[in-house]
Amino acid sequence: MFAAARLTGMGLMALWAWHIGKSPRALLATSWDSDWYVRIAAHGYGRTLYWPDGAVQSDLAFFPLYPALVRAGTTVLPVTGGTVGLALSWLAAGAAAWGIYAVVERLYDRALATVLVLLWGLLPHAIVLSMAYTEPLLTAFAAWSLYALVTRRWLWAGSLAALAGLTRPNGIAVAAAVVAVAAYELVRRRGKNGRRRMWAAAALAPSGWLGYLLWVGARQGDPLGGYFAVQEGWTSRFDLGLGSLQVVRSMVTTPVFFGFPMALVIVGAGALLFVLFVLDRPALPLLVYTGVLVLITVGGSGFFESKPRFLLPAFPLLLPLASALTKARPRAAITVIAALAGLSFGYGAYLLTLGPMAL
Template identity: 40%
Template sequence: MKTSTTTAISAQRISPETQHTAPAAPTAHPPKGAPRTPARNTWPHRAWHAAGPGLVIYGASAVLHLVLLALMSPPGAPGVHDKLLSWDGDLYRAIAQDGYPDSFTHDADGKVAGNNLAFFPAYPALIRAVHALTGLGYGTAALVAAHLAMIAALVAVHVLVSRLYDRRTATLATILLACAQPMAISFLMAYSESLFLALAAATLVAAHRRAWLTAGMFGLLTGLARPAAAAVAVALAVAVVMHLIRERRLTWRPVTALVLACAGTPAYLWWVGRRLDRPDAWFTIQRAGWDTRWDNGSSFWHFLGYAFTEADGWVPVSTAVLLLALIAATALAWQRGTWPPLLVYGTAILVLTLGQSNYYHSKLRLVVPALIFLIPLARGLSHARPRTTAIVLTAASLFGSWYGAYMLTAWHYAI
C-alpha cells in the first residue's frame, strides 16, 4: 500500500500535466511603435564599448593640447601646424617623401654626421600610406598618421588596463596618459611615440589574451618603430615564461611569438649595416648625430647634479624633478601587484631612457609610452571621491598640456 502511494506521488511529480498546472506569466511586449533598445551584444555596441572611451579621450586631449599651443604661440611665430612638424617630425616627413640615404653623411671637417638612417621605418611607412590613400601633402599626412596612431594607442591602453583592473581605472589611466604627462603633446606631433605605444599596448593586450601569434606580429612591428622595442620583447618574454610555467609544457605558438618580437629591431640594424657596408653603421650614426650611447646612467646622474646645484632655468630643474617623480611612481607600481609583463615593459622603457646619453630635455618625451608610472595614481583616483578625482585630473591635465606647449613655444632646443 505504501509502495503504491509512493509510486503515485512520483508519477504526479513527473507528469506533464502537473508541470503545467500553473499558468505561465504573460510575456511583456513593448507598446506598438515604441523604439527598440539595441541588444548589448551587437557588434556596434561591442565596438563602442571597446573603442568609445579612447576616442572621447583623444578628442578632448587633442583640443586641450592644440588650443593651449595656439594661445601660447607668439604673433609672427610658426603656427601650430609647423610646430607639430618641427625637429624630428620634419626628418620623418623627409624619409617618407624621399626615402633613406644610401651612404654616411659627413660634416665640413669630413667627420661622420647624423642622418635619417637613425630613424626606424614603421612611422615613415605609415606616413607614406596616409599620403597614398588621401593625397595629402607629406607634412599633413605625417600629422594625420600620428593622430590615427594616438587613437589606436588610447584604445589599446584602455582595453589593456580594463582587462588588468576595471574600466574606471582604465579611463583614468588613459586620461593621465593623454593629457597629464608633461610631454604628452608629442603624441600629436609628427613623432613615432604614438605609433610605438599603439603597437606596444597591442602586443601586451594580445599576450594577456594568449593570442600569441598576434602578439608576436605586433611585437615585430614595434621593433620596426623604435629601438626601445627591446622593452616590449622583454615584457613578452616574461608573459611567455609565465604561460609555459602555468601550462607545464612547451608549445610552439608562444615561442614563435617571442622570436618574432625579437626580430624587428635587429632586422633594421642589419639592413642599415648592409646598406652602408658596415655592421655598426646605425650606432655610428646615432653617436655622431645625437651623441646617443649606453652609459649606465652616467649622463643622467651628472644632469641631476647640474640641475640641482648650477642650473638657473626652469627646464632643467623641472625636468629633473619630474623624472625623479616618475622613478618614484614606478617604484610604487612594483609594490602594487601590477601584471609582471606591464611592469617589466614600463620599467625597461624608463631604464633605457635614463641609461643612455641622450639630451636631458628629450627624456620626458622618450618615457611617455612607458605607462607604468601612471598606474598607481589611476588606481588611487579610482577609489577617491568624484570631486577629488575631478580636481586632480583637471589640474594634472592643465599642467601637462601647458608644459608641452611651453616646450614647443618657449624652449629653444629640440624636445
C-alpha cells in the same frame, strides 16, 4: 575624455602660436624629429649633418615604419608628408588610448582604465601625442600587443611587437615582454597545447628591431655595431646614466633652459611611480614592458631634455596615481586632474612655441 584633453591642449597651443605669429600646423608637423621623418618619407635614407662640436647626425638613427607609412600616405593622397604624419599620429594616439583602456580594464577594472587613459592624455609632455612623432604609433602597437598577451593571442602579440620594434629603438621593450611571458608559459605549461605559437611569438617579437639594426649595420660596414655607432654620433648611448648625472650636475653650476629641470622632475616622478608600481605586484607583461622602458630612459645618455618623451609609452607607470584617484573623494580627484590639465596645456604650449630645446 582623452580626445577632449588632447584637442584642448592643441587648441590652447594654437591660440598662443597665432598670438606670437607662428603656424600651429608647422609646429605640430615639422618640429625637431618630425622634420627628419618627413624628409625620410620624401627622399629615403642618406642625410647626415656634421656639427662643429663633433656630433654626426645621420637619419639612420630613425626607425623606418613611421616614415614608410607617411610615404604610403603621400602616394595615395594629394597632401604633404607633414599632413599625413599628423593624421597618422592622431589616429595612432586614439588607437593607443583604446588599447591602454583595453589592457587596464582586462587586468583591473573599468573605472581604473578610464582614469588612467585620461591621465595619459594629460601628461606634461602629452603635446607629443598630437605631433608628427612616433610615440603614439609605438604606444598603440605596445598596448595592443600587451592586450594580446594577457588574452593569450600569441601570434598577434608577436606580430604587433615586431611592428613596435620597427617604429622606435625603445620598441624592444614590447618584444622583451612577449619573450618573457612566452618563456614563463613554456616552462609552466610543459607538455600542454599552444607551445608552437608561444615559440613563434617569441621568435617573431624582436624580428623588426633586430632586422633594422642589422640592416643599418650592414649599410655601415659593421653588422653588429653599425647602428650603435650611428647613435653615438647623436651622443646617444647606454652608460647606466653616467652622462645624465653630468647633465644634472651642470644644472647646479650653470644656467639652463626651463625644460632641463622640468625633465629631471618628470623622470624623477616616473622613477618613484615605477617603485610604487612594482610594489603592487603587477602582471608580468606590464612589469617587463615598463621596466625595460624605464631602464632605457634612466640608463641612457644624450638628449636629457627628451627623456620625458621616452617615458610616454610607459603608461603602466600611471597605475598607482590612477588607483589613488579612483579611491579619492570626487572633489579631490577633480582638483588633481584640473591641476594636471593646467600643467599639461601650459607646458605643452611652452615646449612647442617657446622652448629652444629638442622635444
